[in-house]
Amino acid sequence: DAGITQSPRHKVTETGTPVTLRCHQTENHRYMYWYRQDPGHGLRLIHYSYGVKDTDKGEVSDGYSVSRSKTEDFLLTLESATSSQTSVYFCAILAGNKNTEAFFGQGTRLTVV
Amino acid sequence: AQSVTQLGSHVSVSEGALVLLRCNYSSSVPPYLFWYVQYPNQGLQLLLKYTSAATLVKGINGFEAEFKKSETSFHLTKPSAHMSDAAEYFCAVSTPDSNYQLIWGAGTKLIIKP
Numbered sequence: 001d002a003g004i005t006q007s008p009r010h011k012v013t014e015t016g017t018p019v020t021l022r023c024h025q026t027e028n029h030r031y032m033y034w035y036r037q038d039p040g041h042g043l044r045l046i047h048y049s050y051g052v053k054d055t056d057k058g059e060v061s062d063g064y065s066v067s068r069s070k071t072e073d074f075l076l077t078l079e080s081a082t083s084s085q086t087s088v089y090f091c092a093i094l095a096g097n098k099n100t101e102a103f104f105g106q107g108t109r110l111t112v113v
Numbered sequence: 114a115q116s117v118t119q120l121g122s123h124v125s126v127s128e129g130a131l132v133l134l135r136c137n138y139s140s141s142v143p144p145y146l147f148w149y150v151q152y153p154n155q156g157l158q159l160l161l162k163y164t165s166a167a168t169l170v171k172g173i174n175g176f177e178a179e180f181k182k183s184e185t186s187f188h189l190t191k192p193s194a195h196m197s198d199a200a201e202y203f204c205a206v207s208t209p210d211s212n213y214q215l216i217w218g219a220g221t222k223l224i225i226k227p
Binding site for chain 1: 122145147149154155156157158159162164203205207212213214215217218219220
């Protein structure tokens, strides 16, 4: 267990509203990632971070922004939620030998209506 | 650039039968390879990994995988399936020159028939 907590675990929101998902870790890991998981697509990387205020885009970053003002928190914001952003969102950190192993949070199920 | 292909979005086996989940990768440099398992409504957890040591890797729950460079494969096997093995399995690759960022396969859902 790498001490990763995602909140909220479930959320229903309306189209056009902003939404922020939080990922919190307790072990000072440098690398943090946000993925979305959709049937038939596996895991797709949204944004990632290599440290405080050091973030970069993944393959499906449009419509999402992130912030990392503290090592332990990595926030994912949907600026104006759309139905296509209905998904399960996972936060992950890299740890283990040479920081090669990913450890995941329990996920956030987001529904945009 | 790296890529991962998992053959078969669904694999169905009988309880007690051999489990074989296929993973092929593409990488221009020696890769690190991983299998993760996801049980319903949970996050992913590491099953096993290959990081350039022994080519036959043993993981949790009786699973193992063999790295075959000539075939660019890292197939996951288990001699005898249990009902509790029903889950989705993901293969992933990373390399040092990509900061170990994981590239994921699309996943294979393993169905166990009683």
